[in-house]
Each structure stands twice: as structure tokens, then as C-alpha cells.
Amino acid sequence: MFNYKLLKEEKDTGARLGKLYTEHGVFETPIFMPVGTKATVKTLENNEIKEVSDGLILGNTYHLWLQPGDDIVKEQGGIRGFMKWDQALLTDSGGYQVFSLSDNRTITEEGVEFRHHKSGERLFMRPEDSIHIQNNLGADIIMSFDECPPFDADYNYMKQSVERTTRWAKRGKKAHQKPDKQALFGIVQGGPFKELRHLSAQSLIDMDFDGYSIGGLSVGETKTEMYNVLDDLKDVLPKQKPRYLMGVGTPDDIIEGVIRGIDMFDCVNPTRLARHGSAMTSRGRVRIKNKVFENDHSVLDDNCDCKVCQTYTKSYLRHLFKANEHLGPRLISYHNLYFLKTLTQNIRQAIKTDTLLKFKEEFFNKYYNTAK
């Protein structure tokens, strides 16, 4: 069922225009996928998620495994049935959360033992467990279980880790019960080390995954460090498979990622920023709680045609935040996701017309020079 077609490479940058075929939708790439960690894109309902996405969203394996449990989700038809989402879905492997959220973790060849980040309960996750849970969650695209070491881990540790992640990927691929229904991606690790990134990528390519994710980024490294890793991998990953840069989703990183060959992005940023009253706009970040907006009758972004920017004043949005009203985060979440949907639409258009560098320059000029 799953397929990817490379339609075009942009003239100046080689940025890729493609199509992802899944059982629950066909999607043009580059694409941004809103994050629905716990089977809900925070604050939004499905009709709104459709309006602010291209129809492909992400769920988090770790969270849904622990609450309500993947067995309960499976009984209701997987995440899609559980949350009544009738379009496409991707799940991560839980690897990132095991390493970022849990306490007292012990990594062995077998898997990872760790404590629940809230209850303290002792838990164990092996690559086979991650795939089994993801089979239950039933997404269209699932991920190999990987170790996500700190970006500044030393070379020797990183090498051992990459080799183990490769062995885990092999075990996970073998454990996958629904290869016809669920595409499985391998995750390239290796920190800042070009040689290890190549080693990781090549080992995964040898196993022939449906797509390749780039992990271990957006974990505190500089943007230059991240872009270097993408540059290192650009010509290594196979052209006829999709490339997914995990956890990355600021406007500048999306543009720079696309220029470096990335097809898929996800990030909690748009909804997390929204909860703190920060809006992404064509003129940069707007921090809506700022006193200057108290009586500002203009909309968040007059270049945006989302329902929030067609309706509400900054003054009203600020009021909702000052009054601690749920509607505030909800409206800005909607806008921020719509903003990234529009951005990736514009990027695809710029690839089609071979004008991506011009688009980038114009976007950045506005984005960085006029922010309040």
C-alpha cells in the first residue's frame, strides 16, 4: 500500500517534491505533520485538524502505551478509531521519550529498562515491544526503536549506540506483524559524526526500510550542527524513499531542511508555543500577552487567511490569555498549525516553479526584520 514517488528536484537546491501514498490519503511532500501525542492534537477537534494539516498527523507511542494502553486503543480500531481520525497517521517508536522523559534508565542489548516518568513504575521496552505497540496503535507509518543519545556523547559511545540501534532496527523489522498495512522507517543516528551518520544510514539502507528518519537532532545542538548533519546525509539516503526529520518544525528549520532534501517534518512547537501565547506569523513571532496588544484591533497576521486571522483582534486574543481562558491556546494552536501548513504549501509551490531560494529570501526578510 505505502509508496513514495519523487516528482521533481528543485533546480538550484535539489529540494524534493514528492508524493506519499498511504491507505488513508495521498500527500504531497515536503509536508509538516501536527503532533497528536496522546491521540489528540492539543485543544483541537478533528474538523479543525483537517483544516490546519494536510491530513497526516503524528501520535506518540510512549504516551499511548502508558495511557490508556495500546490494548485499549487497539480494541477501538487503533489511534484512528480511538480519536475518530479518518485520515493518515504516523507513530514514533517511543525511543526518544524513553530517553528524554524516563528516570534511571538502563540500556542493555535486549532493550531499555526505566522508570515511568510520573508513577515511578519499573518498565521495560525492547525493539519488539515498540513494534508490537505500534502494530496495535495501527498508524500508516511506524518507526524503528532507536537509542537517542545526547548530541555531545563521545565518539566511542555514539559508535556503540549506532551499532546497537542498527541491531534493534533489524529485530524490529523482523517483529513487524503488518508490513503490508504499516510502512516501517529506519532511524539514522550518529550525532554530529559524519562517519557514524553514514554508517547508520548505510546499515539501514541495506535492510531496505520504507523510509528513513533522521533522529537525534533538535536536542540542543546548534542550527549549524543540525544543518551539517543534513548536508552529510543528503547524498547518502536513497532518492526513491521518503526522508523524515524528526521533531523539527520551526519555519527556518523547515525551509533549511527542505533545501537539504527533507520530505517530512513534525514538531510540538506550534501547539506548545500557542499554549504560552506565542504566535508564528509572516512577520515573526508575536507574543500575544505583551501589553502593547491590549487595545490592538489588528489580527495576528494580515497575510494569513485562517479563521482566527479572519475573525479575532489581537486585543481579544491577549484578553483570553490574561483571563486564562482555554480558547486562547486553542485559537493560537489553530493559527500556528495553519501557518506551517501554508508555509509548506508555499515551499512546494516554490519547488514546482524552481524559485525556492527566492522564496526563502523573501520569507526570511519578512520573518526576521519586522517582528514585534
Next chain:
Amino acid sequence: MFNYKLLKEEKDTGARLGKLYTEHGVFETPIFMPVGTKATVKTLENNEIKEVSDGLILGNTYHLWLQPGDDIVKEQGGIRGFMKWDQALLTDSGGYQVFSLSDNRTITEEGVEFRHHKSGERLFMRPEDSIHIQNNLGADIIMSFDECPPFDADYNYMKQSVERTTRWAKRGKKAHQKPDKQALFGIVQGGPFKELRHLSAQSLIDMDFDGYSIGGLSVGETKTEMYNVLDDLKDVLPKQKPRYLMGVGTPDDIIEGVIRGIDMFDCVNPTRLARHGSAMTSRGRVRIKNKVFENDHSVLDDNCDCKVCQTYTKSYLRHLFKANEHLGPRLISYHNLYFLKTLTQNIRQAIKTDTLLKFKEEFFNKYYNTAK
């Protein structure tokens, strides 16, 4: 502009079917009005508020006066322009909040001096201030500024208070700048004392208000005490004016209120309960966080045709609450308001067909005997 027509009195109970005419909509009564305290019905957007109401909602003068300020709201066209609500609106006088939320209040003939419930700032509200703020907020229906004494205040205090509230009502009526645009209701006080309720009502009737509110109830008294007050007032209030029971909105109180001649209700209950995971259903209260719903694939209320009951399982709704997701309170707020909208629709139908007592019996049988 404002008008009320009594269309019918139900055969057995005298319950009133009527029509409220406002500049922004015509409404059949009895009606339930969702509360949008701070220019937002908590968690919901305007398109949803339309679906779960008859188009008449309430805003709170006290809260909007303090945040963002009635001058800011006025500049954007009043509450309706501020929150982009294109239907009808009612504001309270702020009296109830001055007495229930503020500290260190001092009541004089002039008005009430008190401290802001959060900042501690010293504030003063006179009847003229309340009306002036409400003129700025621009609702279709506004309220006189009243003192809302505890239900168990002694007779002498209550008598003084009622007489002062009457004098305040007179001052407020005089101060009202937009009598053609905004209907002004008087508020009947008097606690449990029939003589004082009659005194209060008669004094207000003599001033000829556009409608009459019954205040000082739902403040901790028993249901019997509340119903007694309504019985005492039933034949005193003029038939050709609407009667509004302030702050009351449980299903049983709405039914009992209608039977005692009430036309209008409002209450924070449906949205407040929702935030705590409590759903109003035809079979009574459902506490969705309960463990029994963990894997329950049924909907909240199979007699309800709201979008929540057409879509989501109890299991999913419970998960949203266990996972602290905003969507949980949002979906149950939607359902609870829809439930009260449907209830009042059914009540109006029962008045039309002279079957209100039968409706009441059937409703209560189900509501009280089958709750989980």
C-alpha cells in the same frame, strides 16, 4: 426594540411559553443561556456556541470591567464585537460578584467599596457605575445593580438591603443611557421572606422594568427554600414581562423553575462540571474519570444527538481527562450545554402540548434512577 410576548400558559402548571424579541434575535422561552463570563463560553468557539445554545448568552460585568476593561470592550463594539458573537447577549450587574468574590467590602448608600479579588486593589461600584459599564459592554439585556445578601441574613438586615437595592435600581434606571437599545431588568431580592420578596417585586414593578430577575437564590439554600420563593413570586410578577431566575441551571431546577413561571435561566454549571469531567445525561450524571469507563465503547448519552455523542466513546473521553488534555473539558462542555438546550426545547414542546407534568415525571424517572 426589546419585547416579550406571553404565548401560552400550560394547562396543569401555568408554565409559560413566550417569545423574547431583541435586536439580535427572537427567542422562544423558557430558555437556557450559556455563561460566557469573560467574553468566551469556556473552551468553545462561536460556531459551537450557536450549536449548543438558542443564540442568547451571558457575559459578566464584574470580570470584563476588571479585564480587559469595559472601555477596551466598548471600542471594539461591545462584547459582541469583541468576541465576534453575532447573536444576542445579556449582562449581569456585577452585584453578585462584588458580594461573592471581593474581600473587605463596605456597603454604603452610595455603593460598594471593595478589594479586587486577586490584586487587592481598592475599587468602588455604584449603581450608576454598573449601568455605565453595561452600557459600554452593549448587551441586549442588562441588569440593575443589587445587593446579594446571604440567604440566612436576618429579617431586619434583609429589609434594609431590599430597600437599598430598590433605591439602587431607581438610580440605575435613571443612569441608563441606552434604554432603546438595551432592555433593563430589575432584580427581586428578599431572601426567604415572602413579605420582603413581595415588597421588592412590587417596588420594581412600580418602576416598570423591561423584565424581572429573581436574585439571591442558588447561594446555598435548599431546593425547597428556592422553590418556595418562586411560588411566592409566581402571581406577583406581571404576566407580560419576562422572568429570569439568575444563576440557576441544573436540569431539575430548570424544570421546577419553569413550572413556577420562570422564562430565563443561566448557570455556569454545564461548563464547570465539564471541566471536572462530569457530564449531564438523560440517565443522570456521568463522571467520566471513573475507572469503569476505561474501555467503555458506548457514547456519553445514546439519547443525545450532539456531535460528541455521535462521535466519541466514553473510553476516549475518559482518556482525555486522564491525560489532562484540553479537548476533554471542551467536548463535555459542548455536550452539557447541548443537553440543556435540548432539555429546554423539550420543555417548550411539553408546554405547547400541555404535557409538562408527564414530561417531568418521565425525565426524572430516567434521570434519577439509572445514573452510574
